[in-house]
Amino acid sequence: MQNIESLLKVEKLDYELSGKIKDLFENFRSRAIKDYKFEMTPIEYSDFRESIKADDALKGFVIFEDSIPVGFLLYILETNNVVELNLIHIVDNVDINRKRKALVQALLDKLNETNQWNVVSYPLLGIQDSFVREIPQLGFKMVGQAIVRFKFTDRTSPLIFKNLVTSEIQQGYSIEEWKDEYFNQASEVIHESFKNASDAKFDPRFLTLEGSKEIVHRITAGIFGTFLPEATSVLVNNGNVEGVCFVNMTNAIISNIPLIGIKRPNNNKGYGKLLLKNSVEKVIKMIINAKIMANEINATVETDNYPALRMYRKIGFREDCTYPHAYLHNANSTKEEAI
C-alpha cells in the first residue's frame, strides 16, 4: 500500500508570512471563545500582523501541509527567559497531534539555538487538551489547573456568600486597600507563599524576590487587565504586610483574582478566606456604585492546591472547568541562568 502521509513543513512566522495566513487566523478567531476558552475575542487580523511586525512581543511558527498553511503556534518571550506558549491552532482534526508536535519541535529547535530560555509554559486550554498524552513525548510535564468562578448571574455563589460565617480578625491585624507603599512587602509575601507552589514550576519568577516583584509590578501596572486597588485586600500587622489578594478586571465584565497569598506562619488561620471575602465585598460595592460592571469574578488554581480550592469554595466560587498546564524546563541552562 502506498504511504500517503502528507508532507509537513514548518516556517518561522514573520510579517511577510503573516500576510498569507489571513483565513487561518480568522478561523482561529471565530473559534477562540468556544474551542479555546478565550474570555474575549482575540485581536483583529490587522493588529495581529502589527504585533508580528513589531517583533518584540508576539512570535510564532506556521505549519504547511502539502504547501497549504494548516496551523500556527504563537508564543511570547517573557522576563526571566520564560517562554509563554499561548496557542497552537490547527485548522482541522486530521493528524492534529503530529502537526502540533512539529510546531513545538520547531519552537524548541529555535530556542536551543541560543539556549536563552529557562522554561516553556503552555496552558492546554479548550480543545488543546487532546494534546495531553503526546506532548510529554517532547519532555513536557503537567500540572492540573481549575478555573473557579463566582457568578453574580447565578443564585448559588451569592447565596453561599450571604450565609458565610468567617472568624474574627485577631487583634493588631487589619485589612487595608492597596497602596503603592505596600509594593515591596507584598512582593515578599508573593515570593514566600508561591515559591513552593506548583505555579513556580511553570513560572520561575516566583522563585526569586526580584521575579515576584516583576509579577506584582505587572499586576499593579495594569498589564494583566485594569488593576483595582480598592478591591485589592492587604493583611497588615504592626505595619507588616502578611497577606494580599489582588483584584483586576480582565475585560469590561470579568473580574479576576490573579494572585492571593498569605505568609507562611499565618497560613490556615482563616486569613485567606477573610481577604477573599473582603475583595468580593469590594467588587460588589464597586458594581453597586456603578464603578465597574462585572458578571463574575474568576481565578485559576492548581487542582492539587487543597487549601486554595477549599478557600474559594467556602466563599462561593465554583469549579467551572479544568485543563492541563504543560511545562518544560531547559536541562541545558546553567544554574544561574535557569530558575
Ligand SMILES: CC(C)(COP(=O)(O)OP(=O)(O)OC[C@H]1O[C@@H](n2cnc3c(N)ncnc32)[C@H](O)[C@@H]1OP(=O)(O)O)[C@@H](O)C(=O)NCCC(=O)NCCS
Ligand atoms: C491558598 C492560601 C491563600 C489560603 O490561605 P490560608 O489563610 O492559609 O487559608 P484559610 O486559613 O483561610 O483556609 C482555607 C481553607 O483551607 C483549609 N486549609 C488551609 N490550610 C490547610 C492545610 N495546610 N491543610 C489542609 N487544609 C488547609 C482550611 O481549613 C480552610 O478550609 P475550611 O474553611 O473548610 O476549614 C494560602 O494557603 C497560600 O498563601 N498558599 C500559597 C499560595 C497559593 O497557592 N495561592 C492560591 C493560588 S492563586
